[in-house]
Amino acid sequence: MDWMLLSVACIWYMANTIHSQMSTCNFPDNLLTSDRRRYWQHHIQVKSRRIIAPRYSFTDNILQVKEFVGRVQKKHNQTCIRKVKGNAYLTKRTEVGKPTTYGCFRFLQRSANVVQFEMTDAGRLAAGAATDDDTLCDNMVLNPWPLFKNTDITKKYQSCPNMYGLDMVEVFDKKINRNICQQEIIKGRMESDCLKGEGITFDWRKGECIPPDLMLVSRRGNILKANCIGSWQDGKYEFSVLYNLMRQQYCLRMPLNYQNMKSFTAILFLDVVCDTAEVPTTTMNYIKIKLSKIEMVSACQDAYTECAVNSAMCNDATFKANCPVTCNTCAPSTFSYPQRPFPTNYQDKWTLQTSDKTEIEFKQDLFRMNGFSDLQSVVVDPTYKPKNEYTLFKSFTNGCRPRYSCLNVEDVSSSVLRFRLSHSSSWPQTRGSDICKSTLWKQDLPPLSDKIHSRELKAIITQSQSLMMRPTNCNLQQNYTGTLMFEGKGTTCKARLARSKCHVKDKMMLSVDKNCADGISAEYKCLGWFTGTSSKFYVTKTVDQPVRYNCWVFSETDDTKPAYAVASGECNDETLARLQNKNTAQLTLTQLSSTDPDIVCDPPTTTAQPTTVRAPTIAKTMTTLATLTLDLTVTPKTNNKRDTNGASANTKNINYLFFLGVLYLLVVR
Numbered sequence: 001m002d003w004m005l006l007s008v009a010c011i012w013y014m015a016n017t018i019h020s021q022m023s024t025c026n027f028p029d030n031l032l033t034s035d036r037r038r039y040w041q042h043h044i045q046v047k048s049r050r051i052i053a054p055r056y057s058f059t060d061n062i063l064q065v066k067e068f069v070g071r072v073q074k075k076h077n078q079t080c081i082r083k084v085k086g087n088a089y090l091t092k093r094t095e096v097g098k099p100t101t102y103g104c105f106r107f108l109q110r111s112a113n114v115v116q117f118e119m120t121d122a123g124r125l126a127a128g129a130a131t132d133d134d135t136l137c138d139n140m141v142l143n144p145w146p147l148f149k150n151t152d153i154t155k156k157y158q159s160c161p162n163m164y165g166l167d168m169v170e171v172f173d174k175k176i177n178r179n180i181c182q183q184e185i186i187k188g189r190m191e192s193d194c195l196k197g198e199g200i201t202f203d204w205r206k207g208e209c210i211p212p213d214l215m216l217v218s219r220r221g222n223i224l225k226a227n228c229i230g231s232w233q234d235g236k237y238e239f240s241v242l243y244n245l246m247r248q249q250y251c252l253r254m255p256l257n258y259q260n261m262k263s264f265t266a267i268l269f270l271d272v273v274c275d276t277a278e279v280p281t282t283t284m285n286y287i288k289i290k291l292s293k294i295e296m297v298s299a300c301q302d303a304y305t306e307c308a309v310n311s312a313m314c315n316d317a318t319f320k321a322n323c324p325v326t327c328n329t330c331a332p333s334t335f336s337y338p339q340r341p342f343p344t345n346y347q348d349k350w351t352l353q354t355s356d357k358t359e360i361e362f363k364q365d366l367f368r369m370n371g372f373s374d375l376q377s378v379v380v381d382p383t384y385k386p387k388n389e390y391t392l393f394k395s396f397t398n399g400c401r402p403r404y405s406c407l408n409v410e411d412v413s414s415s416v417l418r419f420r421l422s423h424s425s426s427w428p429q430t431r432g433s434d435i436c437k438s439t440l441w442k443q444d445l446p447p448l449s450d451k452i453h454s455r456e457l458k459a460i461i462t463q464s465q466s467l468m469m470r471p472t473n474c475n476l477q478q479n480y481t482g483t484l485m486f487e488g489k490g491t492t493c494k495a496r497l498a499r500s501k502c503h504v505k506d507k508m509m510l511s512v513d514k515n516c517a518d519g520i521s522a523e524y525k526c527l528g529w530f531t532g533t534s535s536k537f538y539v540t541k542t543v544d545q546p547v548r549y550n551c552w553v554f555s556e557t558d559d560t561k562p563a564y565a566v567a568s569g570e571c572n573d574e575t576l577a578r579l580q581n582k583n584t585a586q587l588t589l590t591q592l593s594s595t596d597p598d599i600v601c602d603p604p605t606t607t608a609q610p611t612t613v614r615a616p617t618i619a620k621t622m623t624t625l626a627t628l629t630l631d632l633t634v635t636p637k638t639n640n641k642r643d644t645n646g647a648s649a650n651t652k653n654i655n656y657l658f659f660l661g662v663l664y665l666l667v668v669r
Contacts, residue, residue, distance in 0.1 A: 025080040027089065028107060031058040031115065033151075040115070040147040044249055044272035046213045046285060051248065056147060063091070078103070081132050088118075088137040104137035111158065114230030114241045115147040116274075144275045144282050146230075146241060148249055153229065157445055160200050160228040160240055162259055165191040165400035167304070168202075169263070170290035173211050175270075181209035185306045185313070186322055190266075190291060194400035195424050196372050197444040197452050199227040200242060200252075202268075211287050213270045226250065227445065239274045259398075263292040293399035299427060300335035302326055303401075321428040337378035337393060339365040346409065348467075350417065350460040353549045354451065354569040360419075360460055367392055367407055369421070372452050375405055384432025391435055394424075402427040406436035410457060415468045416528030416539050418457035418571070456572035459539050461527060461549055471506035474499065474526035474538060478559065482592040484512060487585060491516070495589065497552075497563075507543065510587075524550070531556055532573040539568050550586070553579070563589040 033039050041053035042065075054067035063078040076095035081102075084090050088106045103120040110116060118140040168188035171180050181188070181204075189203040202224040204210045214224060226242040233239070233256065242250045251269040258264050269275070271283040280286060296303065307323035314320050314327035324330045346362040359370040365377045367390075375392035384391075392405040406422040422440040429435055443450035450458070462468060476499055484495035493516030500507035500523055512521050524540035527549075531537070538552040551571035555561035564579050565587035579585055 025082045025089070026060045027058045027063065027080060030109060030112075031107065033057045033059065038149075038151045040149050042147050043145045044148060045283070046248070046270050053148075078105075084134050084137045086137065088140070090132055090134065090137060092132065102132045102136060104140060106137070106140060108142075110146065110232045110241070111230030113149045113151070113153055115149075116142060117147065118142050142234075142276075144273050146251070146272065146274060148241065148272060153243060157199070157227040157229060157243075157447065158231075159196065160192045161231045161238060163193045163396075163400065164259065164293070164398050165189065165194060165296075165396065166291040166293055168204075168289050169292050171209065171211075172288040172290075174288060175211075175213065175285050180211070181206065184209070185304060185310055186318055187304065189401070190289070191400055191426075194396060194398075195394070195403055195405075197448050198424070199225055200240075201225050211270070213285060214287075234274070235276045237276060241272065241274075261293075263290065265290050295397050295399060296401055296427065297395050297397060298332065298335065299337065299393070299395070299402050300324055300330040300332050324428070337376075337380060338382075340377045340379050340390060341365050342367075342377060342390070342409075345411070345414070346417065349463040351463060351549070352458060352460045352569045353567050354458075355567065358451065358569075359463075369452065375407075377407070380404065380435065381430060381432035384436075386432075386436070389436050391432055404429045404435045406440065408441075408457065412459065412530050412539070413472045413528035414470050415462045415464070415472070417460050417462075418530070419460060420454045420457045421452060423453050450574075456574045458569050459528075459537075459551060459571040461539065461541070461568055468525075468527065468541065472526050472528055473505045474508050475529050476508055476526075476538070480559075480563065480589065480592055482563075482589040484510075484516075485588040485590065487587070497589065508538075508540070530571075532576070535573060535576050537571045539571060551575075560592050563592060 031040070040056040040058070042056050044051060044053040046052075052068075054065055057064045057066075061080040063080075064075060065078070066073060066075045068074075074095075076093060076098075078091040078093050081090045081092055084104065086106065088104050090104050091102065093101045093103060106118040108116040108118070120136045121139065121141055166189070168190055170182060171188065172178070173180055184205065186205060188205050188209060190201070191198070191203075192200045204222045204224070207222055210222060224244060226244040228240045229243050230241040231239065236256055238254045238256055238258075240252045240254075242252055244250075249272045251272050251274040253267040253269070253274065255261070255264050255266075258266075266289050267275075267280065268287045268289060269280070269283065269285070270287065271285045273280075273282045275282045294303065294305070302308065302325045303322040307319075307326040310319070310323075311326050314323070320327045320329065325332060341364050342362045347364060348362060350360045350362070352358040352360055361368040367375045367377060373394060375394050377390045378393045380391045380393070388408055388410050390407040390409065392407055393402065394405070395402045403424040403426060405424045408420045408422075410418045412418055420441065422436065423442065425435055425440070441453075441455045443454050444452060450456070476497075479496065479498035481494070481496045484493045485491075494513040496509075496511045498509060498511075499505070500509045506526050507523055508526065509523050510521060523543040525543055527539045527541055529536065529538045534556050536554040536556050538554075540550050540552060542548045542550075549568040550565045551568045553564045553566065553571070553576050555563075564576070564583075564585035566575060566579070566585050
């Protein structure tokens, strides 16, 4: 009997242990998908210009796979049984009408949106493993088709691994099995993050040079722009998964250490497979590109070695622009752009304060932004002379073509400037209006957004303490009272924003109700103010520690609308529109009342200073004496009450002159 009870207990324990292992075996958190709109794609292929891909959905311990075979949707589940050493997951595969089989997965995180996985050898899977044997996790093989997550993809862009510029010397389309545009002198271009935020660009030059399965946002420019969303190295290659605005993905394969090579071959997989085989076999839908690098360190340089032997083509505008030396457009020995120095009041270090801090520096003819690049202020087009715009130039030694950018700067005060930087244009460029055209004033895709390029002007603050100490009128004409809200907190307080003191025009005080737990009154020094389309902006610095730089945003047309305090670099109309849609301000004043009359101060108290008069010499005439006496009767104007001390002093002076007059008469007689 005891033996039977012991056996039952052992069986119960083993059953519960197995159940516990099965119930606690969950897939990694980074793979989980919360709803039907969030899923992973796998085995992404382009067929008849349509993207075909099975969907993978992870929920706790179940992976559900859905795919269409023809017009019929098929699905199966992979249920996690247990986690095996080496971060592998042993799974049970179930599908209606088919026997249960077992396999193993190991996931390799390449980025937030790209994951690869190793899996049980296909031969063993084909044999139909009927038991959950841990050896299924031994000697697994890498699946070359990465998983791609479609969620928040535009917020997960990242810089590509390296900056470079390359000529596409030969382009071989494997799907149609032939070279395309092989005889072109002006080659296609492939460039990657030459300036931060540009992403990767394929310029095919002509429509007939574009591979058929390549989906471009617009065929007009013959340019494919994409961003890297995941990069890694495997074997002899470096892989990058790219994503464009047409929601098409690619896998770009480059040889390791290509930065040190003058020429090499890359493969752009249009089906999203990252094949490590020297000759890919997993798909025929790829483009093999022979690339070469020519360093362009000057704007006066032929772009191609073929220029010199094709000088007869200089009548062609495109050839002439790309071969300026051959076509005698410029002479390398004497060419240089004239420098355009920045105003002396710009030449300093400045701070752009947004969600983080960026240092900006103006030197004589150099604009420098920390984390971006150094750009030189030059004159490209002498006929283009906008007052507040500067043409910036940058050359490279990594094969990238020179870049032109437009910088717009406006004065606010001695300690505040506003600026914006356009997107760049690639060489060759000769017209200032093209470099500064309106379509280039726009921000980057997230996560960069407007940190580098922007449509709106952004306020920057000098790092010079002497300039910051100069008094700047706040131009605050009214005292505001209202309800104060704090970022991320539900509490509100009564508060008042007004001048610190009547005659101190360069400071203002935020006074918070003393009964408010979160309320901290603070005094702010005004650094500058300006108006927008429908807003008033005040750039301020806290007087006491900790130092904070803020921008106060008020409606220009309605003083009762909310006022916001944001980071000083967010001082523009775009910020106000965003805050009205979704309030992320550090401080918000609502239910504003400005019923206090405009600030009227009593004139400052002044004391009329006694006028000092020297006694005339004996040789002076009575006419001169009379004139001096008349001048002394005019006292300084003041709005104060009569100054009896000043009047008394004037009386004493008159008596003194009268005495001198009498003395003069006695001497003459």
